[in-house]
Amino acid sequence: MALYQLDHIIHCYKDQPVLSIEDWSATEGMITGLCGPNGSGKSTLLKLLGFVERPSRGQIYFDGQKADPFSQGVRDRVTLLPQDSYLLKRSVYKNVAYGLHVRKNYTHETARVQEALNLVGLSADRFAQRPWYALSGGEARRVALAARLVLQPKVLLLDEPTTSVDAASAQLMKEAALHAHKQWGASLIISSHDVRWLQDICHDIIYLFNGRILGRGQRTLLFGPWQRLDDNRAGKLLSNDQIFIANKPSDDDKAVAAIDPARLTLHLSDHEIPEGSNTLKGMLTSLGLEKITGAISLVVAVGEIEFTAYLTADTFATGDYRPGKEIWISYRPEDVKWYY
């Protein structure tokens, strides 16, 4: 059974739709990554999944049951670390213990609070009695995470957990989140711009743009202005004088083109390119490994645009894919999706 099932969700702020998801589900015990540009709806989606907001339309099912904010079945099992985490105006100890008090769960409270603080790399002796205002930004963020970990939630939702913290704090937070997954099987849903980290730990990564889920994996987005080439096609001149061509139905300059990495084909020489495809010549700039799925991501820079494509480990092994190497990407113009 799916842990979450989203059914025709639309969420609006002041009557402006900011998120629209027809159908999406998440599986229990998995780590799911959310990526996408700022304003794509990642935080809104996490707030809905964390049941801190109610969708304007549609229904969210949790563990097969209809669920809303204040539903008894979800309050004790789901917790969200918001992007701008807020510490209550009380000591670190009381901040971490707040969720336990709300649940009237006082068993071994001190030990549990200490353990949660240790998990995020904060010594209980030094930090437990500190007031909320005597913490650095990174420490405050870690206290906020400890306040979630102490609850041992079934679902831990993390909104940009490593943003605005130093490298050491970021590392500790990443380890603590993984501990929750390994130790008590928490399902994690994480939004982050740290694509490498998501690739390292996630079973699935979904890409959001303009409040919609575009699909699995990193997407390449191309923004206007667009040049009309003929009745069906429009193009964008890239900085190295190549043209990205796509089938474009309207003249809307604000339209954004996205291309599914699965629709991109990589070629090590220009002899291999099939008929009817558009081709762009670029340079392979970086390689990444999705540890869980074993897929290898390749980033190809064409001018200033970076295209991401994926290869299986077997395909990757058959070619000489080295960063710095010239490479050709081909795609069919009809595979370009438009978002308005």
Added chain:
Amino acid sequence: MDYIIQGLLQAFQLLFSGDAETYSAVAATLIVSSYAMAASLLFGIPLGFALGHFRFPGRRQVRLIVDTLLSLPTVFIGLIVYAFISRQGPLGQMGLLFTLPGIAIGQTILALPVVIALSATAVESMDVNLRTTLLSLGAGRRQLLQSTLWEARHAILAAALTAYGRVMTEVGISMMVGGNIKWHTRTITTAIALETNKGQFALGIALGLVLLLIAFVVNGSVSFLRKK
């Protein structure tokens, strides 16, 4: 200048010798202001919280009225309360005219808009992430309200202090509703007004000093509480 210095010296004599008339006015002030503050906080904090926290039709209009009432002149409140509790008034049977509870009613009316308006502002200006944080940690509806109120405690304390300042220093209500009766309803401020009219600066200055001391003690206590 000499008469001011003389007045100051006599004021200290009155205070340190335990002058009964001086301390009667101090006691009357403390009693009425305590009643008024207890009532205004009891009603004002929940109403202010509701006004700041909930969104309901007519909220802006209610807010406008409360903000306008911040400027209520004390003599006008005195007049209205007098009209209600004087013998021919609708509450005349209760015998509240020229009593400390009568003054306390007037001072409650004075303090209530201050507590409501400043509490509402305190709740409105809470961090937008507070609600998300509380809900994400599993707070229910009641806990959400309680914790929000607790988070706003410093600003609400400031609201209470501001209201206390107005109550302690007002003259109009105490004079009109209390009647400035010696040993009975004479408060610090009405006594100062009377003694100044009589040219008796010593008692006026002594009472003024006591007023300042009370304000100092109250502010010191609140400052201590804020660190908690």
